[in-house]
Amino acid sequence: MVWEGAALLANIPQLFPTPVAVVMALGQLFIAPGPPGLEWAGELMGNTLISLWRVIVGFALAAITGVFLGIIIGWWRNARDLLEPVIELLRPIPPLAWIPLAMLWFGLGFKPAVFLIWLGSFFPILLNTVLGMEGTPHKLIEVARTLGAGPWQVLFKVGLPSATPSIMAGLRIGIGIGWMCLVAAELTGSNSGLGYMIMYYYSTMEASKTVAGMLMIGIVGFLMFIGLKKLEDKILFWKAA
Amino acid sequence: MNGVKLVIDRVGKTFLEKKGGKSTVALHDFSLEIADGEFVCLVGPSGCGKTTLLKLVAGLEQASSGSIYLDDNPVTGPSRERGLVFQDFALFPWRDVRGNVAFGPEVLKVPPAERMRIAEHCIDVVGLADSIHKYPSELSGGMKQRVAIARALANNPELLLMDEPFGSLDAQTRYQMQNELLRIWQDNKKAVIFVTHSVEEAVYLSNRVVVMTNSPGMVKKIYNVDFPYPRSLSDHAFIVLREKITGCLSEESEQIKNGLLLSPGNDKMQDVK
Numbered sequence: 001m002v003w004e005g006a007a008l009l010a011n012i013p014q015l016f017p018t019p020v021a022v023v024m025a026l027g028q029l030f031i032a033p034g035p036p037g038l039e040w041a042g043e044l045m046g047n048t049l050i051s052l053w054r055v056i057v058g059f060a061l062a063a064i065t066g067v068f069l070g071i072i073i074g075w076w077r078n079a080r081d082l083l084e085p086v087i088e089l090l091r092p093i094p095p096l097a098w099i100p101l102a103m104l105w106f107g108l109g110f111k112p113a114v115f116l117i118w119l120g121s122f123f124p125i126l127l128n129t130v131l132g133m134e135g136t137p138h139k140l141i142e143v144a145r146t147l148g149a150g151p152w153q154v155l156f157k158v159g160l161p162s163a164t165p166s167i168m169a170g171l172r173i174g175i176g177i178g179w180m181c182l183v184a185a186e187l188t189g190s191n192s193g194l195g196y197m198i199m200y201y202y203s204t205m206e207a208s209k210t211v212a213g214m215l216m217i218g219i220v221g222f223l224m225f226i227g228l229k230k231l232e233d234k235i236l237f238w239k240a241a
Numbered sequence: 242m243n244g245v246k247l248v249i250d251r252v253g254k255t256f257l258e259k260k261g262g263k264s265t266v267a268l269h270d271f272s273l274e275i276a277d278g279e280f281v282c283l284v285g286p287s288g289c290g291k292t293t294l295l296k297l298v299a300g301l302e303q304a305s306s307g308s309i310y311l312d313d314n315p316v317t318g319p320s321r322e323r324g325l326v327f328q329d330f331a332l333f334p335w336r337d338v339r340g341n342v343a344f345g346p347e348v349l350k351v352p353p354a355e356r357m358r359i360a361e362h363c364i365d366v367v368g369l370a371d372s373i374h375k376y377p378s379e380l381s382g383g384m385k386q387r388v389a390i391a392r393a394l395a396n397n398p399e400l401l402l403m404d405e406p407f408g409s410l411d412a413q414t415r416y417q418m419q420n421e422l423l424r425i426w427q428d429n430k431k432a433v434i435f436v437t438h439s440v441e442e443a444v445y446l447s448n449r450v451v452v453m454t455n456s457p458g459m460v461k462k463i464y465n466v467d468f469p470y471p472r473s474l475s476d477h478a479f480i481v482l483r484e485k486i487t488g489c490l491s492e493e494s495e496q497i498k499n500g501l502l503l504s505p506g507n508d509k510m511q512d513v514k
Binding site for chain 1: 296299300301318319320321323324325327329331333334335336337344345347348349376377378392393396402
């Protein structure tokens with residue numbers, strides 16, 4: 001209501017679209033033909049699918065590499081001493097600062113976006129995995145050893161399950177950052193996807209469609225977060241008292 | 242009581258503190274023999290190395306000097322023959338009761354059906370058959386300790402090591418668990434080494450009470466407890482023995498109070514190798 005009133009008062013529809021205008025824009029975008037190859041899906045859903053696919057691939061790569069390296073660094077002191085300096089040096093560089101290099105290396109479209117998403121999600125996943133592995137209670141390791149568990153069994157039957165809550169938290173943070181990186185990557189280094197779409201309608205001065213795209217970005221991000229949270233609750237059922 | 246089960250032969254353990262490079266002698270020339278099926282309690286002032294001794298016997302720590310033999314075989318590392326029960330239970334929170342108890346057989350590659358049968362039997366022994374699918378977060382302290390005991394029993398160990406297992410339980414539960422433990426012990430006649438702070442608990446449970454000296458930990462005195470089971474806490478002979486051991490123990494504690502011996506905590510120290 002406030003939004004609608006304020007937008008009507010301002011009376012500059014190019015800059016401040018009313019909610020009604022945004023809903024109409026959503027409808028138009030829904031019907032309009034989609035990007036090349038995905039014409040059937042419509043412009044809105046087509047670009048959403050493109051963005052989603054990029055995030056899924058980038059996030060999956062980040063999850064695999066982050067968890068794998070995190071287990072190694074968090075479990076073996078030697079590995080930590082070796083790899084931690086490199087990681088601590090790379091970590092403070094914001095993923096967005098990699099955009100120019102990503103475009104140089106990978107051009108436009110799918111690959112640089114996936115690269116940036118991977119970069120953005122990788123560090124929170126890695127660090128939380130390391131934290132979780134390091135935090136394995138010493139008593140549990142000792143008890144497992146007295147019960148006859150060998151080094152690998154201790155790692156997979158004690159360390160890993162004990163680190164799971166932390167790993168899940170890392171995945172949740174990672175997918176959020178990955179989604180942000182995706183939009184940033186599409187704003188500049190792409191000619192499709194939700195980020196590109198809102199940037200396109202900025203250039204044509206159709207603020208209502210830009211806002212509609214933003215809304216979609218928010219909704220998809222929220223749904224991914226909820227989905228992961230649901231999965232987490234399912235995996236970590238034993239934590240609930 | 243027949244053959245000798247465990248021999249602890251002049252075992253010493255020295256820890257190096259992480260900062261300052263000072264070393265602390267936790268155990269010095271500690272010798273003890275434990276017979277097959279015997280229940281031995283260790284009592285001593287805190288920080289006297291009781292836990293260190295258990296960890297050495299469990300194989301979790303390496304002795305700096307001396308050796309430990311189980312059935313004439315030297316102890317070199319942890320093994321299923323020596324089950325350990327901690328004060329704070331150390332259950333795997335992501336496994337239910339059966340999963341926790343089945344952990345030992347599982348890592349020893351016992352086939353699934355057989356390991357479930359073993360787990361269920363051991364859970365039955367500690368009286369938790371109704372809670373077999375519960376998770377540790379759903380259990381009370383007493384129940385958790387029952388699970389920990391069942392888990393140690395599932396590997397059918399030659400020797401049960403218990404580090405103040407009932408120390409965090411309330412008096413009522415503790416008493417109940419002591420009787421439970423005696424029943425289990427009398428049924429399967431495994432040798433037990435039981436560390437406790439409570440002299441009364443030691444006299445109530447064991448065949449022998451070993452009083453340890455304050456840091457470095459050595460055997461100060463060994464008391465035989467010949468009373469038949471079940472014992473009565475209010476029995477005259479029981480009280481006399483309890484007071485005798487308490488007196489022996491408090492000489493050690495007095496020394497700490499008077500500052501003759503400093504006893505640093507065990508936590509901040511590192512292994513010397």
